[in-house]
Amino acid sequence: xxxxxxxxxxxxxxxxxxxxxxxxxxxxxxxxxxxxxxxxxxxxxxxxxxxxxxxxxxxxxxxxxxxxxxxxxxxxxxxxxxxxxxxxxxxxxxxxxxxxxxxxxxxxxxxxxxxxxxxxxxxxxxxxxxxxxxxxxxxxxxxxxxxxxxxxxxxxxxxxxxxxxxxxxxx
Amino acid sequence: xxxxxxxxxxxxxxxxxxxxxxxxxxxxxxxxxxxxxxxxxxxxxxxxxxxxxxxxxxxxxxxxxxxxxxxxxxxxxxxxxxxxxxxxxxxxxxxxxxxxxxxxxxxxxxxxxxxxxxxxxxxxxxxxxxxxxxxxxxxxxxxxxxxxxxxxxxxxxxxxxxxxxxxxxxx
DNA sequence: TCCGCTCACTACGATCATGAAAGTGATCTC
DNA sequence: GAGATCACTTTCATGATCGTAGTGAGCGGA
Numbered sequence: 264x265x266x267x268x269x270x271x272x273x274x275x276x277x278x279x280x281x282x283x284x285x286x287x288x289x290x291x292x293x294x295x296x297x298x299x300x301x302x303x304x305x306x307x308x309x310x311x312x313x314x315x316x317x318x319x320x321x322x323x324x325x326x327x328x329x330x331x332x333x334x335x336x337x338x339x340x341x342x343x344x345x346x347x348x349x350x351x352x353x354x355x356x357x358x359x360x361x362x363x364x365x366x367x368x369x370x371x372x373x374x375x376x377x378x379x380x381x382x383x384x385x386x387x388x389x390x391x392x393x394x395x396x397x398x399x400x401x402x403x404x405x406x407x408x409x410x411x412x413x414x415x416x417x418x419x420x421x422x423x424x425x426x427x428x429x430x431x432x433x434x
Numbered sequence: 435x436x437x438x439x440x441x442x443x444x445x446x447x448x449x450x451x452x453x454x455x456x457x458x459x460x461x462x463x464x465x466x467x468x469x470x471x472x473x474x475x476x477x478x479x480x481x482x483x484x485x486x487x488x489x490x491x492x493x494x495x496x497x498x499x500x501x502x503x504x505x506x507x508x509x510x511x512x513x514x515x516x517x518x519x520x521x522x523x524x525x526x527x528x529x530x531x532x533x534x535x536x537x538x539x540x541x542x543x544x545x546x547x548x549x550x551x552x553x554x555x556x557x558x559x560x561x562x563x564x565x566x567x568x569x570x571x572x573x574x575x576x577x578x579x580x581x582x583x584x585x586x587x588x589x590x591x592x593x594x595x596x597x598x599x600x601x602x603x604x605x
Numbered sequence: 606t607c608c609g610c611t612c613a614c615t616a617c618g619a620t621c622a623t624g625a626a627a628g629t630g631a632t633c634t635c
Numbered sequence: 636g637a638g639a640t641c642a643c644t645t646t647c648a649t650g651a652t653c654g655t656a657g658t659g660a661g662c663g664g665a
Contacts, residue, residue: 283494285556287548288476288541294551296469305459315613323454326653331614341551353612353661365547370459372540377458380465380512380533385456486642497624502643524632524641 294340295366299325300333301373304342304359304366308405311414311421313356342366359409367405371398393426465511466537470496471504472544475513475530475537479576482585482592484527513537530580538576542569564597 282293295301306312306321318330325333334357337343342363348354359366371394378386394401404422405415415422453464466472477483477492489501496504505528508514513534519525530537542565549557565572575593576586586593 285552285554286476286493287545287552287555287557288472289494290548290552290555291544292469292472296467296472298463298467301459301463301467305457316611319613322457323460324653326655327614328616328654329652332651351612351662355613362551365550369540369543369547372543373462374458376536376540377461379536381456381458381461383456384458384461386458487640490642495624497626498643499625499645500623503622522633522641526642 291369294342295337297333299323299329300337301366301370303330303333303337303357304363304370307357307359307363307414308367308370308409309415309417311412311417313358314354315357318357337363364406364409367409368402371402371405390423462540465513466508468504470494470500471508472537472541474501474504474508474528475534475541478528478530478534478585479538479541479580480586480588482583482588484529485525486528489528508534535577535580538580539573542573542576561594 283289295304302321302323302325303318306318312318312321315327315330315334318334319325319327334343334345338345338357340362341360343357344360344363346356346358348356374386375391375394378384378391401422404425408414408420408422413420413422418424454460466475473492473494473496474489477489483489483492486498486501486505489505490496490498505514505516509516509528511533512531514528515531515534517527517529519527545557546562546565549555549562572593575596579585579593584591584593589595
């Protein structure tokens with residue numbers, strides 16, 4: 264019987280098509296384990312960005328060649344879906360697929376680690392507390408929002424805006 | 435008021451010592467956002483590895499120079515603690531600090547994403563189900579185990595062994 | 606229709622990181 | 636003392652990244 268998720272495949276009848284192992288952690292790292300990929304996912308989830316130029320404008324200043332490479336890799340990995348904008352045919356939209364939406368729990372844990380660890384974090388303490396108090400609920404809200412084309416922080420119908428409105432109504 | 439965790443720091447009195455931004459996600463990615471760092475953490479948490487040679491022997495075949503660089507970076511980041519082995523002075527132990535233990539939730543989510551996404555995953559389905567059913571509980575078990583020098587999968591007193599024993603006793 | 610602008614990239618050269626293999630010195634075992 | 640083991644280091648070819656400057660398609664206003 265399997266002793267763990269990353270046991271060797273030596274001697275296994277299953278041939279490895281590509282990649283270093285069938286460990287699920289390694290699988291994830293091969294798909295988005297670099298310093299840039301998850302920033303694109305973050306931009307979509309938290310800030311509602313969708314286009315090349317918007318990703319490029321992020322504070323962390325990714326180079327266009329690197330951004331193009333990451334978008335292509337994540338599209339190939341089934342995390343992103345590329346679609347032309349019919350209204351403005353210069354534009355291309357990148358949306359998260361269901362597989363991409365499934366990265367939201369990873370993103371939330373990563374954000375919590377960073378916020379807890381970085382003494383100079385830019386994350387607001389009250390929001391961190393909110394997420395910590397009801398992680399599953401917040402992940403569900405995030406996921407629903409992004410699926411509907413909204414975002415966590417940007418826009419009148421963002422998750423943050425709705426939470427603020429609910430608080431105001433309750434008192 | 436802060437609109438989100440990654441707002442620009444332009445014009446802020448806070449000077450950025452290093453790094454691309456104060457976004458907590460970016461902070462995490464700068465500390466361990468590469469294809470190798472989390473594999474070392476995985477080796478510690480899931481397999482109870484602690485030494486250079488053990489990390490080097492992993493299926494994914496990291497190069498020694500890269501491993502040395504990652505260990506140093508994670509030690510500097512406060513994720514790992516480096517300590518000489520008093521019994522065998524050739525050996526050096528790498529243990530997770532509390533900050534490193536706090537990465538376990540990230541690792542668990544990453545593993546779940548990989549296991550769900552990879553059709554040829556090496557992760558056993560029953561274990562994935564177990565983690566999904568009680569994520570917070572399993573993270574607590576993992577953390578306690580690693581803190582005590584045990585691991586998730588390897589050893590007589592691993593988390594998996596204890597779960598199996600509890601199951602056998604209950605029925 | 607022309608002009609300038611925006612869009613999603615691509616091209617390029619310098620610099621940086623990685624991969625593979627071999628080597629080093631300290632230390633342990635026999 | 637010989638040989639193995641340990642944690643690295645070195646070297647070098649190859650590949651990735653950074654920063655900047657295009658490029659061509661498409662839009663919007665005059």
